[in-house]
Amino acid sequence: MHILAAFGLLSAAKLAAAGIVPRADVTVASTYRNYYPPSNYNNYNYTTTKSSSTTPAVYTDTHVYTDTRVYTNTQVYYTNTKTYTKYPTTRYYNTTATGVYTYKPTPEPSVTHYTPKPGEFTTACACISASYSSALASYSANPDPDAAYPTLVPILAREGWDCLYSVPINVELTLTFIKEVKKYIQFQSTIEFLKNPPASSLQEPIDLIGSIDALAQRVQSGDIAHHVKFEIEFTKLLQRCHDGHFNYAFNSGNLIFFTGPFTIVSVSTDAVEKPLVYVETDLLEFGLADTAHITRIDGYEVEAWLAEFSDFGNSQSPDARYNSIFSNRDPGSDGAFFDLWGWYPGKNYIDVTFSNQSTYQYPYGAFAAWSDTLNWTGINDGSDFYKKAVLNADYITVQASDLAPTATSTGTAAGSTYTGGANANAHHFHDSKASTVKRDLNKRGSQVKRASPSPSPSQVQLVYFNQPFMRHKVGPFVQDLNAIIGGYFLNDTVETAVLDISSFEAANDNADYQNAGFQAALYAFFDEVRRRGTKRLIIDVRGNGGGLINLGFELYKQLFPAAPANSYYRFRAHPGAQIFASGTETIASQSATDRLLNLIEKDAPDFPDDEVSRVVDRLLNGGFSRQTELDVKGNKPEDLATYIGPYNLTDGPVNDLVSLLVKTNLNINLGGTPVSGFGALSNFTKSPQPFQIPDILFLSDGTCASTCTIFAELLKREQPGISSVVMGGRPNDGPSPDVGGVHGSRVLAYKDLLQDTIDVVNYAAPATTELQEYYLANLPLPLPFSAGFANINFRDAIRPEDKTQTPLQFKLEPADCRLYFNHLMFLDSIYLWGELAEFKWGTKSNFTQCAVGSLEKGKGSTGEVPPDPETLNVANWIMNAWNA
Ligand SMILES: *[C@@H]1O[C@H](CO)[C@@H](O)[C@H](O)[C@H]1NC(C)=O
Numbered sequence: 082m083h084i085l086a087a088f089g090l091l092s093a094a095k096l097a098a099a100g101i102v103p104r105a106d107v108t109v110a111s112t113y114r115n116y117y118p119p120s121n122y123n124n125y126n127y128t129t130t131k132s133s134s135t136t137p138a139v140y141t142d143t144h145v146y147t148d149t150r151v152y153t154n155t156q157v158y159y160t161n162t163k164t165y166t167k168y169p170t171t172r173y174y175n176t177t178a179t180g181v182y183t184y185k186p187t188p189e190p191s192v193t194h195y196t197p198k199p200g201e202f203t204t205a206c207a208c209i210s211a212s213y214s215s216a217l218a219s220y221s222a223n224p225d226p227d228a229a230y231p232t233l234v235p236i237l238a239r240e241g242w243d244c245l246y247s248v249p250i251n252v253e254l255t256l257t258f259i260k261e262v263k264k265y266i267q268f269q270s271t272i273e274f275l276k277n278p279p280a281s282s283l284q285e286p287i288d289l290i291g292s293i294d295a296l297a298q299r300v301q302s303g304d305i306a307h308h309v310k311f312e313i314e315f316t317k318l319l320q321r322c323h324d325g326h327f328n329y330a331f332n333s334g335n336l337i338f339f340t341g342p343f344t345i346v347s348v349s350t351d352a353v354e355k356p357l358v359y360v361e362t363d364l365l366e367f368g369l370a371d372t373a374h375i376t377r378i379d380g381y382e383v384e385a386w387l388a389e390f391s392d393f394g395n396s397q398s399p400d401a402r403y404n405s406i407f408s409n410r411d412p413g414s415d416g417a418f419f420d421l422w423g424w425y426p427g428k429n430y431i432d433v434t435f436s437n438q439s440t441y442q443y444p445y446g447a448f449a450a451w452s453d454t455l456n457w458t459g460i461n462d463g464s465d466f467y468k469k470a471v472l473n474a475d476y477i478t479v480q481a482s483d484l485a486p487t488a489t490s491t492g493t494a495a496g497s498t499y500t501g502g503a504n505a506n507a508h509h510f511h512d513s514k515a516s517t518v519k520r521d522l523n524k525r526g527s528q529v530k531r532a533s534p535s536p537s538p539s540q541v542q543l544v545y546f547n548q549p550f551m552r553h554k555v556g557p558f559v560q561d562l563n564a565i566i567g568g569y570f571l572n573d574t575v576e577t578a579v580l581d582i583s584s585f586e587a588a589n590d591n592a593d594y595q596n597a598g599f600q601a602a603l604y605a606f607f608d609e610v611r612r613r614g615t616k617r618l619i620i621d622v623r624g625n626g627g628g629l630i631n632l633g634f635e636l637y638k639q640l641f642p643a644a645p646a647n648s649y650y651r652f653r654a655h656p657g658a659q660i661f662a663s664g665t666e667t668i669a670s671q672s673a674t675d676r677l678l679n680l681i682e683k684d685a686p687d688f689p690d691d692e693v694s695r696v697v698d699r700l701l702n703g704g705f706s707r708q709t710e711l712d713v714k715g716n717k718p719e720d721l722a723t724y725i726g727p728y729n730l731t732d733g734p735v736n737d738l739v740s741l742l743v744k745t746n747l748n749i750n751l752g753g754t755p756v757s758g759f760g761a762l763s764n765f766t767k768s769p770q771p772f773q774i775p776d777i778l779f780l781s782d783g784t785c786a787s788t789c790t791i792f793a794e795l796l797k798r799e800q801p802g803i804s805s806v807v808m809g810g811r812p813n814d815g816p817s818p819d820v821g822g823v824h825g826s827r828v829l830a831y832k833d834l835l836q837d838t839i840d841v842v843n844y845a846a847p848a849t850t851e852l853q854e855y856y857l858a859n860l861p862l863p864l865p866f867s868a869g870f871a872n873i874n875f876r877d878a879i880r881p882e883d884k885t886q887t888p889l890q891f892k893l894e895p896a897d898c899r900l901y902f903n904h905l906m907f908l909d910s911i912y913l914w915g916e917l918a919e920f921k922w923g924t925k926s927n928f929t930q931c932a933v934g935s936l937e938k939g940k941g942s943t944g945e946v947p948p949d950p951e952t953l954n955v956a957n958w959i960m961n962a963w964n965a
């Protein structure tokens with residue numbers, strides 16, 4: 082599901098308002114780096130002159146070179162060739178334009194990256210700690226009872242980096258981490274597809290395991306000599322897989338993080354012309370006509386810099402990644418130019434050149450953070466940091482013999498004879514802190530929400546009417562109590578309704594009644610639709626990174642009560658998954674499952690609260706049990722072998738072992754709110770369908786991921802006539818996908834996988850020494866480094882008719898219509914919806930065409946999504962900082 086960025090709570094506006102990120106008037110660097118140089122770039126000559134008559138001074142670059150091709154510094158033209166190499170792009174430059182910038186500074190200017198010196202970095206952590214103490218002290222001394230607790234203290238980017246740089250590397254532990262983390266990564270459903278991706282997926286081929294092994298070698302050889310370098314190289318490797326379900330957030334990011342100087346936006350004059358890049362606050366203050374756009378960043382042509390930067394975004398679609406860079410006010414996000422994808426940018430200042438010829442240098446921001454779990458007390462140098470933030474306090478080493486059965490753990494869990502508890506102090510591994518089992522069923526990606534009793538309206542208000550919602554200027558007619566979905570009725574001439582859904586889960590992890598509130602809000606919305614006789618509907622999923630799977634089905638069924646609702650998936654059946662599936666089969670056996678379901682059905686007040694029932698309950702929903710699954714024909718897989726296979730993928734370029742293709746079974750509801758149309762609510766299928774296909778418009782910005790893609794795929798498969806519009810993306814006038822995030826239909830956290838190991842070892846322990854060795858070699862074990870969060874994508878969503886069983890995110894399908902954001906659209910969703918409704922169904926729209934394609938289904942854009950611009954020739958500005 083949607084993984085919140087670690088720094089999601091930080092608002093650029095708030096920081097800027099506090100004056101923390103000053104804009105420094107600084108000079109232009111005397112050399113710029115080139116971008117996309119002509120092949121004969123060596124034949125150049127360039128000088129910089131300074132005009133001292135203006136303040137700040139204006140610098141003029143003059144270039145002389147003999148290349149026959151010329152390109153502008155604002156726009157890049159290219160076409161797509163069919164051959165797939167690394168980046169299947171041929172670039173053509175505008176040969177008539179003026180304002181040419183091309184130069185090759187060799188060597189690279191040293192100011193472009195920053196390497197701490199021992200004299201500075203050894204004291205940096207202590208300085209940060211002192212800043213923190215003094216912020217705390219002035220908070221304590223402040224008599225104002227409303228004073229804010231200092232959870233964020235601004236520091237210098239240099240200082241933050243110096244401190245991280247001073248954290249020592251422990252080669253042996255790092256190698257252990259690498260060895261052990263590979264067992265988790267084996268569960269990543271796409272590792273074979275990433276190695277050999279379909280050309281049309283625009284995914285750069287990545288051999289994950291091979292790349293991780295290469296990192297190990299660099300650690301061993303001393304090439305990676307600082308712990309933080311290892312963290313960043315590892316993080317970036319995962320980020321280049323462009324999968325929002327696949328990540329590992331080291332703890333250091335919870336103590337120190339970096340920000341860009343401001344937020345930027347990509348805005349077109351009229352939604353059809355190619356957009357330009359602006360500083361958001363400038364645009365808001367001065368308006369489109371009076372704001373200079375950004376032409377270069379750090380000397381690179383701006384679109385080239387952004388293409389390189391967006392290569393670390395977590396959407397499969399390059400246009401969705403591009404959108405993720407920018408701020409959007411409504412729904413709100415600051416964008417990656419501000420949050421920097423979570424890492425140090427490699428330097429402490431950024432040069433930005435505007436169309437009015439000015440270049441300014443801005444400092445990157447940095448913050449020391451304080452959370453419930455981690456703070457700066459006692460961190461005075463890099464080794465303190467290592468001990469407190471890097472090392473996993475729960476780490477233990479595990480031997481094969483630790484996995485052996487204990488007197489009470491063998492084969493008894495499923496039966497009624499198990500008494501529980503006795504294994505608690507059996508031995509090392511079973512005894513570890515990591516084995517503490519917490520009853521926590523309401524996880525992202527789980528289908529169940531057990532904890533909340535059926536709410537009675539007198540206790541909980543499930544929906545709200547005409548109340549504020551997100552950043553919209555006008556509140557919706559109705560929303561659920563957790564503000565997941567809002568239902569609007571527009572004041573347009575065609576009487577359009579809107580469902581605004583930028584997530585399928587509450588912002589608050591501990592929110593209650595997510596399913597019940599969501600369902601109730603939709604019931605109220607569709608009742609009002611019927612009362613008003615509203616005919617048209619826009620479904621806005623911009624920014625929707627997913628959430629609870631059941632909510633995706635709930636929305637789909639309320640839109641199409643009688644239609645089938647099937648989502649198909651499978652997972653990797655490598656040895657670790659095979660062990661979990663067979664252990665689960667033993668523990669959550671047919672009889673143990675029946676017993677549990679029986680109790681749940683009776684809503685027994687004495688719901689089994691013993692440890693074994695909890696384990697059965699957890700494993701049933703853990704992803705490896707066949708007990709609640711259905712094959713594509715709708716039957717429960719006959720036995721373990723049928724379920725887990727492993728089956729070979731043979732009909733495509735990818736070799737892998739996978740489990741049986743199954744489909745979602747919403748009829749067995751493990752005690753939560755039933756989904757409309759399933760189980761106890763199966764008669765909902767008789768309800769009338771509220772909107773007809775030609776009267777529905779699907780609106781997206783391409784970042785739709787996870788549960789959002791499950792919902793979108795239900796629409797695509799079962800209601801193919803619905804037309805779609807995608808906003809934004811690279812200024813290339815090419816087709817762009819409406820659903821461009823990871824289509825994985827289930828994410829698993831590392832802690833879930835570790836818990837699976839613990840459950841299997843505790844309740845279905847390997848009996849022979851040989852098996853113990855096999856389990857040790859394949860099962861996820863505690864890792865030496867801790868993480869704020871860490872996940873793999875577990876299930877691939879697959880179309881059953883696709884013989885190659887290619888995960889759906891590798892199939893980029895263009896929206897019918899593509900529009901860029903104009904200066905009002907990124908500010909005001911209600912304006913955007915009104916324009917779109919009039920454009921599609923009415924006569925009052927200001928625009929009459931899409932930038933690409935058409936709003937009429939079937940006459941929309943076709944063809945392949947164009948690839949990222951060629952970036953290989955570019956000195957990789959990010960990695961360069963690391964290779965220094
Ligand atoms: C570059 O310009 C300088 C000054 O005009 C000149 O001396 C030099 O020969 C030029 N170099 C090339 C390669 O044209």
Ligand SMILES: *[C@@H]1O[C@H](CO)[C@@H](O)[C@H](O)[C@H]1NC(C)=O
Pocket residue numbers: 158175176177178179
């Ligand atoms: C090239 O640039 C010139 C001047 O900016 C412009 O008039 C022309 O349309 C551009 N050519 C193309 C193919 O866009």
Ligand SMILES: *[C@@H]1O[C@H](CO)[C@@H](O)[C@H](O)[C@H]1NC(C)=O
Pocket residue numbers: 136137360363371372373374435436437438439
């Ligand atoms: C150039 O444009 C930028 C961005 O709008 C602005 O901040 C700056 O003041 C302008 N510089 C001059 C010299 O007008």
Ligand SMILES: *[C@@H]1O[C@H](CO)[C@@H](O)[C@H](O)[C@H]1NC(C)=O
Pocket residue numbers: 455456457458
């Ligand atoms: C900081 O963390 C330590 C544990 O490492 C804890 O004992 C202490 O109370 C925390 N301080 C604050 C102010 O939260």
Ligand SMILES: *[C@@H]1O[C@H](CO)[C@@H](O)[C@H](O)[C@H]1NC(C)=O
Pocket residue numbers: 555569570571572911
């Ligand atoms: C529609 O117009 C009414 C009356 O002016 C206003 O109160 C309401 O907020 C408008 N609704 C929307 C969605 O703009």
Ligand SMILES: *[C@@H]1O[C@H](CO)[C@@H](O)[C@H](O)[C@H]1NC(C)=O
Pocket residue numbers: 729
């Ligand atoms: C599946 O592939 C493995 C090796 O990758 C091979 O040993 C096995 O025979 C194959 N099974 C089938 C059914 O093709």
Ligand SMILES: *[C@@H]1O[C@H](CO)[C@@H](O)[C@H](O)[C@H]1NC(C)=O
Pocket residue numbers: 764765766767768
């Ligand atoms: C479904 O059944 C419930 C109770 O049995 C009833 O209240 C509801 O009206 C029925 N819904 C439909 C659409 O028939």
Ligand SMILES: *[C@@H]1O[C@H](CO)[C@@H](O)[C@H](O)[C@H]1NC(C)=O
Pocket residue numbers: 905925926927
């Ligand atoms: C769109 O048209 C309406 C009138 O139909 C006008 O009030 C509004 O300013 C226009 N918006 C833009 C962005 O042109």
